[in-house]
């Protein structure tokens with residue numbers, strides 16, 4: 093199942109956990125767990141929409157990125 | 173390999189130890205409740221130290237189990253028994269080297285998926301195992317129904333439901349532990365099966381290494397870890413094996429370098445089966461609700477239709493509530509103010525009268541009448557944001573672009589664009605691939621921002637009455653379509669269709685917080701009023717001056733001369749010189765288009781700006797003007813950040829050229845099409 097998940101990821105694009113769950117015929121929870129596993133093994137890295145680059149931004153106080161992405165978890169392939 | 177040092181002796185428990193002694197380990201992923209259970213069992217009879225050579229806390233304690241002295245160790249939280257972290261190494265070395273009489277795996281009933289990977293590895297180790305199915309209260313609260321007996325049958329080891337935090341079920345757990353320790357109950361672990369081809373490879377490796385294993389590691393386990401690419405075990409075996417043997421092992425491993433995935437994959441399939449069997453009712457409540465809603469909201473087709481529907485609803489609300497208010501402001505307040513100022517300033521020099529009545533009241537005043545419409549917009553979008561819908565909207569849009577072969581990581585900045593394009597362009601910083609980032613910078617201004625929407629909301633109802641909702645809706649769809657098309661084109665042209673994956677887990681939907689929404693509406697309204705008092709005011713004064721100089725007559729003014737000069741370009745799109753000038757003055761701020769029209773047409777108590785506009789232009793020209801407004805070069809602030817973020821004037825030029833061409837073609841096409849259907 094992890095192999096299948098990795099194949100989906102290698103296909104590229106924006107992938108959503110529940111969509112992946114449907115494609116893999118499993119639960120979103122299990123997909124999240126597998127993504128965390130891939131992250132720990134170095135295949136993926138987790139992704140912060142508001143990291144250090146945001147601190148130097150002049151629009152920080154007006155920017156809604158943090159609020160919009162709160163409660164959201166994001167990953168991306170390594171080396172991108 | 174370090175052996176673990178013995179801990180200093182603890183004060184012996186008060187109870188006698190007629191039944192001998194036993195060593196028990198508590199294993200589990202982080203946050204499953206191991207320490208809670210440990211504290212419950214040992215009370216004050218515990219010792220806290222560090223694992224040798226590690227900064228990880230080691231906790232050991234003692235308790236009496238029906239006359240048997242039990243030493244119990246609280247292992248650090250581990251996701252698996254692979255050497256990924258110090259915690260995982262500590263946990264597995266303890267189990268392999270100290271050989272506890274029994275391991276209690278503490279798992280969470282509310283997150284069974286999360287808990288079972290470690291269980292799969294523990295089952296494969298063959299140590300006597302009892303599962304403490306903890307957090308039953310959380311599972312119940314989330315509506316999960318779980319069958320411990322089914323899980324027990326499937327795993328082959330005892331499963332005891334419990335709530336460690338409330339000491340519920342702990343007695344039952346201890347009874348079962350007692351039975352296993354006394355040999356009255358013998359677990360028969362049923363670990364996930366290894367794929368036949370890997371089983372063959374495993375036994376091959378096992379024969380190669382078994383005679384060299386001088387330590388307590390079981391050969392089948394070592395072989396499996398080698399196949400999984402475990403760094404520690406690989407290192408250890410390379411040190412122990414004679415060179416030629418290691419060469420053989422290494423060759424086999426190289427031929428199966430994907431085995432880590434295959435082995436882990438097999439475990440996850442097994443977890444999937446366990447979960448399906450043991451959980452008879454999945455999660456309901458907030459998470460269940462989110463899943464059900466997202467079947468529609470995040471669906472590639474239904475999601476887009478829903479987005480279109482929601483936008484339609486917002487526009488409908490804007491026009492039924494906001495437009496009448498705006499009309500009233502325009503007639504009663506701005507018109508009356510203009511009339512009143514003309515009278516009051518009757519004796520003042522003509523240019524002061526012009527500046528105040530036409531420039532300030534007609535220009536800035538007209539823009540300020542947007543406020544009710546904007547407040548409704550702000551509130552609607554704040555609401556959609558706060559309940560968690562905007563993430564879905566951006567996702568389905570991104571999905572559409574993905575279908576067209578576009579990079580998938582741009583949706584975060586794009587969804588900021590609905591508010592204002594400036595943060596959208598800045599927001600592209602979150603994309604770390606440069607081509608993808610540049611592409612997103614270039615197309616971000618095609619996301620209709622609030623200022624553009626305000627211009628649309630001002631003009632559309634005047635010309636199209638009850639059809640304004642459809643017109644607005646069509647315009648938004650049109651710009652999004654332009655975004656997708658130009659994105660696809662640029663992607664092919666400039667970046668040769670690179671694609672990489674971006675995976676997201678959506679936030680849960682939740683009830684809106686009225687305070688948050690109110691605060692957001694207030695902040696944005698305030699920002700708008702500030703903008704009206706600065707950028708828009710300045711431009712209005714400038715436009716008024718140019719429309720007044722040199723001799724106080726609009727038709728021979730500098731502005732008119734300039735307008736006539738560039739007028740022919742506008743004619744393709746059905747514009748007269750005034751519309752063309754209005755469009756150009758919208759560069760500092762989009763709302764200036766209306767301010768300029770206000771100045772050029774002059775407002776009075778008898779006729780508001782909208783009345784004057786409908787009298788002067790055909791609906792075809794209005795539609796074309798709106799289309800161009802949506803696609804035209806972004807405002808000054810946005811262009812400035814494009815320069816800053818893209819780093820060179822070259823990309824600014826590309827961006828400006830893109831929007832000029834797009835808006836000109838779009839406007840001309842819409843105008844001629846509209847004339848052709850008789851508008």
Ligand SMILES: Nc1nc2c(ncn2[C@@H]2O[C@H](COP(=O)(O)OP(=O)(O)OP(=O)(O)O)[C@@H](O)[C@H]2O)c(=O)[nH]1
Nearest residue numbers: 201202203204205206207208249306307335336337
């Ligand atoms: N609702 C509920 N909470 C629990 C239960 N058991 C433990 N908790 C809580 O879960 C949290 C984590 O518990 P711990 O005992 O620290 O978990 P742990 O497994 O030792 O975690 P690590 O040491 O990080 O591996 C604490 O806040 C506990 O109070 C339970 O059965 N129900």
Ligand SMILES: [Mg+2]
Nearest residue numbers: 206207208249
């Ligand atoms: Mg703990």
